[in-house]
Amino acid sequence: MATFDSTEHAHRRFNALTGEWVLVSPHRSKRPWQGQQETPEPEVRPAYDPTCYLCPGNTRAGGILNPEYTSTFVFENDFGALQPEVPTGGIDEGGLLRAEAESGVCRVICFSPRHDLTLPEMDTAAIREVVDLWVAQYQELGARPDINYVQIFENKGQVMGCSNPHPHGQIWAQRTVPTEPAKETVQQLAYFEKHGRTLLSDYLEIELREKQRVVLENEHFVVLVPFWAVWPFETLVVARRPVQDIVQLTEEERTALADLLRRLTIRYDNLFQISFPYSAGLHQRPTDGEEHPEWHLHMHFYPPLLRSATVRKFMVGYEMLGNPQRDITPEFSAERLRTLPEVHYKSAEQ
Amino acid sequence: MATFDSTEHAHRRFNALTGEWVLVSPHRSKRPWQGQQETPEPEVRPAYDPTCYLCPGNTRAGGILNPEYTSTFVFENDFGALQPEVPTGGIDEGGLLRAEAESGVCRVICFSPRHDLTLPEMDTAAIREVVDLWVAQYQELGARPDINYVQIFENKGQVMGCSNPHPHGQIWAQRTVPTEPAKETVQQLAYFEKHGRTLLSDYLEIELREKQRVVLENEHFVVLVPFWAVWPFETLVVARRPVQDIVQLTEEERTALADLLRRLTIRYDNLFQISFPYSAGLHQRPTDGEEHPEWHLHMHFYPPLLRSATVRKFMVGYEMLGNPQRDITPEFSAERLRTLPEVHYKSAEQ
Ligand SMILES: O=P(O)(O)O[C@H]1O[C@H](CO)[C@@H](O)[C@H](O)[C@H]1O
Ligand SMILES: O=P(O)(O)O[C@H]1O[C@H](CO)[C@@H](O)[C@H](O)[C@H]1O
Numbered sequence: 001m002a003t004f005d006s007t008e009h010a011h012r013r014f015n016a017l018t019g020e021w022v023l024v025s026p027h028r029s030k031r032p033w034q035g036q037q038e039t040p041e042p043e044v045r046p047a048y049d050p051t052c053y054l055c056p057g058n059t060r061a062g063g064i065l066n067p068e069y070t071s072t073f074v075f076e077n078d079f080g081a082l083q084p085e086v087p088t089g090g091i092d093e094g095g096l097l098r099a100e101a102e103s104g105v106c107r108v109i110c111f112s113p114r115h116d117l118t119l120p121e122m123d124t125a126a127i128r129e130v131v132d133l134w135v136a137q138y139q140e141l142g143a144r145p146d147i148n149y150v151q152i153f154e155n156k157g158q159v160m161g162c163s164n165p166h167p168h169g170q171i172w173a174q175r176t177v178p179t180e181p182a183k184e185t186v187q188q189l190a191y192f193e194k195h196g197r198t199l200l201s202d203y204l205e206i207e208l209r210e211k212q213r214v215v216l217e218n219e220h221f222v223v224l225v226p227f228w229a230v231w232p233f234e235t236l237v238v239a240r241r242p243v244q245d246i247v248q249l250t251e252e253e254r255t256a257l258a259d260l261l262r263r264l265t266i267r268y269d270n271l272f273q274i275s276f277p278y279s280a281g282l283h284q285r286p287t288d289g290e291e292h293p294e295w296h297l298h299m300h301f302y303p304p305l306l307r308s309a310t311v312r313k314f315m316v317g318y319e320m321l322g323n324p325q326r327d328i329t330p331e332f333s334a335e336r337l338r339t340l341p342e343v344h345y346k347s348a349e350q
Numbered sequence: 351m352a353t354f355d356s357t358e359h360a361h362r363r364f365n366a367l368t369g370e371w372v373l374v375s376p377h378r379s380k381r382p383w384q385g386q387q388e389t390p391e392p393e394v395r396p397a398y399d400p401t402c403y404l405c406p407g408n409t410r411a412g413g414i415l416n417p418e419y420t421s422t423f424v425f426e427n428d429f430g431a432l433q434p435e436v437p438t439g440g441i442d443e444g445g446l447l448r449a450e451a452e453s454g455v456c457r458v459i460c461f462s463p464r465h466d467l468t469l470p471e472m473d474t475a476a477i478r479e480v481v482d483l484w485v486a487q488y489q490e491l492g493a494r495p496d497i498n499y500v501q502i503f504e505n506k507g508q509v510m511g512c513s514n515p516h517p518h519g520q521i522w523a524q525r526t527v528p529t530e531p532a533k534e535t536v537q538q539l540a541y542f543e544k545h546g547r548t549l550l551s552d553y554l555e556i557e558l559r560e561k562q563r564v565v566l567e568n569e570h571f572v573v574l575v576p577f578w579a580v581w582p583f584e585t586l587v588v589a590r591r592p593v594q595d596i597v598q599l600t601e602e603e604r605t606a607l608a609d610l611l612r613r614l615t616i617r618y619d620n621l622f623q624i625s626f627p628y629s630a631g632l633h634q635r636p637t638d639g640e641e642h643p644e645w646h647l648h649m650h651f652y653p654p655l656l657r658s659a660t661v662r663k664f665m666v667g668y669e670m671l672g673n674p675q676r677d678i679t680p681e682f683s684a685e686r687l688r689t690l691p692e693v694h695y696k697s698a699e700q
Pocket of ligand 1: 313314315316317318319325505510511512513
């Protein structure tokens with residue numbers, strides 16, 4: 001029998017950050033697709049849309065008026081999944097029916113007053129303002145005694161459940177640590193206790209040596225397709241310095257993060273020459289007052305598209321009941337993203 | 351402050367089967383929706399479609415001819431994510447880059463020769479033939495020394511990534527136990543070791559006493575919306591007798607399972623008066639030769655729709671980075687499913 005070749009043979013990969021597995025089936029990338037096709041969204045939007053509840057000066061739900069903001073703008077989500085005032089209490093029946101009251105805060109962050117922009121169409125200075133807002137929000141919310149975890153994220157594109165194309169993200173901050181960062185805490189802590197270094201420092205070192213999965217880098221951050229990536233073009237943005245949260249970044253590092261986000265999202269848009277949908281978000285230490293030296297700041301990008309602007313990857317049957325599965329290898333995806341230009345296709349067309 | 355009320359206040363619920371959490375935001379069910387709308391699929395299909403690669407007598411990929419089958423039909427997936435012949439081997443770099451060759455078998459199961467049917471439109475005897483095929487397949491594949499887990503599932507509807515409307519399911523059987531059943535093994539084993547009974551026996555007892563989340567039942571099976579349901583209309587089909595796998599079912603129990611699947615899927619179709627999409631699958635003991643007395647046969651139904659035929663729940667940003675979140679409570683969903691008729695809306699129209 002031939003020897004095992006990860007570019008050809010089915011295999012499982014271990015996600016060192018969560019302790020879970022993904023099935024990789026490289027031989028399967030050529031199967032035909034006759035299923036659901038996504039409809040690409042119309043790309044031409046006005047700079048200001050009088051019906052958009054996020055545009056400056058417009059009225060939101062409940063009659064609240066947005067200010068005439070000129071850079072970023074943050075407000076409490078009018079339909080937040082979490083609310084600060086929840087009576088404490090819960091349910092416990094034999095350890096089988098267990099519930100606990102949960103309190104928190106949901107906010108919306110507008111990235112720009114311009115209705116027609118997205119991150120890749122903004123300049124580094126403007127993205128830097130978004131980064132600064134993340135820093136301020138993480139700091140403010142994290143300091144509250146009733147908030148032990150702050151999740152900052154963006155859903156981009158209708159296919160990712162985003163209900164308004166105005167460039168914006170969200171923050172859900174809450175009393176308890178959600179499942180995914182809790183898993184990452186367990187894995188990072190075990191590694192840190194054993195090696196005295198953060199898991200992502202050592203992982204990054206390997207990736208920078210091997211180069212295969214690195215997509216782009218600057219002095220302070222690296223973007224790579226993680227070895228254990230689940231989504232076809234999933235990426236991980238890792239801080240070179242093992243900082244625990246975004247507040248610890250220097251001025252220079254914040255600008256470097258903005259620079260990398262811009263270049264990464266431009267490459268994403270260029271991949272299929274559309275405004276590329278994804279969910280993305282920062283993972284950083286819980287704000288429970290502990291130091292968490294095991295934590296290493298990073299950002300995940302989870303884009304659903306697989307093969308073109310209209311064919312997405314479905315995480316369904318086997319994935320829901322078994323574990324995630326992917327066809328193209330992370331190395332192949334990294335290679336594709338690496339070779340894309342960093343000039344946005346829209347400006348290149350002009 | 352008022353006392354905690356799980357029908358009103360945000361809370362987390364613990365999934366006793368996986369050990370993970372879901373965030374429930376009952377106050378949020380009334381938020382407006384302006385995002386992506388699904389296009390309901392055309393419902394009229396011919397009984398035989400000459401272009402369908404699953405219809406009897408038609409040619410599949412690679413020129414293989416389907417037999418003129420008259421009830422169910424199973425064949426090896428022409429584009430399987432798993433293949434039986436994979437050289438053993440793997441990668442391990444510092445515990446951070448870990449991969450293992452994975453072998454297995456992927457099969458497709460046609461539920462009926464009729465291109466225009468779905469489970470809820472088949473009679474109990476025909477569904478019983480599907481159950482019998484599941485039994486035979488689990489038995490055959492599970493007996494192989496190279497197969498330690500058999501996942502039987504169905505993706506129904508384009509929105510669930512199903513690429514062909516001909517009624518069919520799949521089997522992915524493999525060397526290792528995937529993440530989700532592995533989590534369920536851990537939780538069920540811990541419970542069994544402590545209490546000497548299966549987790550689902552005791553859970554079922556509570557649910558049958560409380561009645562709130564029970565949707566329908568017969569002598570041998572119960573369908574309920576689990577206390578920890580993630581998807582809006584998620585259900586769990588539980589065997590009353592704590593059997594470890596489907597092979598242990600008596601003749602009568604197999605028919606009872608078919609009966610319940612028919613009645614459940616009819617209710618699903620009646621909910622929004624469309625062919626209701628979902629991913630569903632059996633969870634049963636690993637076929638690793640161990641007895642697994644902790645395992646309790648059950649089936650999960652994960653439907654994506656939330657509010658209507660066109661509005662689905664998106665498991666995106668917060669859900670991918672934090673943990674799943676739902677708006678309507680499991681109790682509300684159970685109530686809705688419970689009050690639906692068991693005559694299919696299409697036959698009622700006639
Ligand atoms: O095998 P199919 O029907 O072509 O594909 C579908 O089910 C598989 C198993 O759940 C998934 O991996 C695919 O993403 C999905 O499109
Ligand atoms: O808050 P939005 O944008 O209305 O809603 C979107 O993001 C949320 C957080 O990821 C999800 O819970 C919703 O399912 C999704 O539609």
